[in-house]
Every structure is written in C-alpha cells, then in structure tokens.
Amino acid sequence: xxxxxxxxxxxxxxxxxxxxxxxxxxxxxxxxxxxxxxxxxxxxxxxxxxxxxxxxxxxxxxxxxxxxxxxxxxxxxxxxxxxxxxxxxxxxxxxxxxxxxxxxxxxxxxxxxxxxxxxxxxx
Numbered sequence: 179x180x181x182x183x184x185x186x187x188x189x190x191x192x193x194x195x196x197x198x199x200x201x202x203x204x205x206x207x208x209x210x211x212x213x214x215x216x217x218x219x220x221x222x223x224x225x226x227x228x229x230x231x232x233x234x235x236x237x238x239x240x241x242x243x244x245x246x247x248x249x250x251x252x253x254x255x256x257x258x259x260x261x262x263x264x265x266x267x268x269x270x271x272x273x274x275x276x277x278x279x280x281x282x283x284x285x286x287x288x289x290x291x292x293x294x295x296x297x298x299x300x301x
Contacts, residue, residue, distance in 0.1 A: 260281045260283050261281075264281040
C-alpha cells in the first residue's frame with residue numbers, strides 16, 4: 179500500500195506544479211518538497227545542495243550575531259544602570275565608598291561622573 183502511493187506520486191510528479199490546497203499540511207508539504215528534489219537533474223541537485231549550504235551558513239551567522247548582540251546589549255545595559263545609580267547617589271551626596279559598593283564601580287570609574295558634570299540638573 180505504502181509503495182503504491184509513492185509509485186503513483188512519482189508517476190504523476192510531472193502533473194504537480196504546486197501542492198493542491200487540500201494537501202497544505204506540514205507532512206504533505208514535506209512530501210511535495212522531497213518529490214520536487216527527486217526530479218532534479220544531477221547538476222540541479224548539486225546546485226541545490228550548494229545553495230542549502232550557503233543558506234545554512236548564513237542562518238548560522240545571523241543566529242550567532244543575534245546571540246552576540248543580546249550579550250552585548252545586556253552588558254551595555256548593566257553598565258548604564260551602574261552609571262545611572264552612581265550619578266543618582268552622587269546627586270544625593272552619598273560618600274564615594276558607598277557609591278562604589280552599591281553601584282559596583284571603582285572610585286576611578288565614579289570620579290569622572292562627578293568631574294564631567296554628568297550629574298542631573300548640573301548638581
């Protein structure tokens with residue numbers, strides 16, 4: 179039974195240019211794709227495989243860049259949050275040691291915030 183379906187499918191492959199609407203389910207789409215690939219010439223198949231390699235490489239590059247972007251964004255957000263905390267604490271007159279402890283910055287990192295006029299409202 180199973181083989182007869184495939185035999186029928188392969189014999190009528192030339193009649194199917196696209197998948198009929200009634201068969202637009204995931205499994206049928208996969209079968210249709212396999213049948214499309216099966217009727218490629220050797221050269222077309224090699225070109226298809228090459229294009230898949232390029233596509234997968236590109237997809238992996240994009241995924242890697244996306245993951246690196248997320249990591250970088252988180253790091254920048256943390257640094258920005260620490261700076262904002264230090265600026266707010268400086269504006270409230272907190273001692274340098276306390277700011278360093280709660281903001282997670284060194285006194286060397288905090289000093290430029292005070293000296294560069296980074297305080298809100300020019301404080």
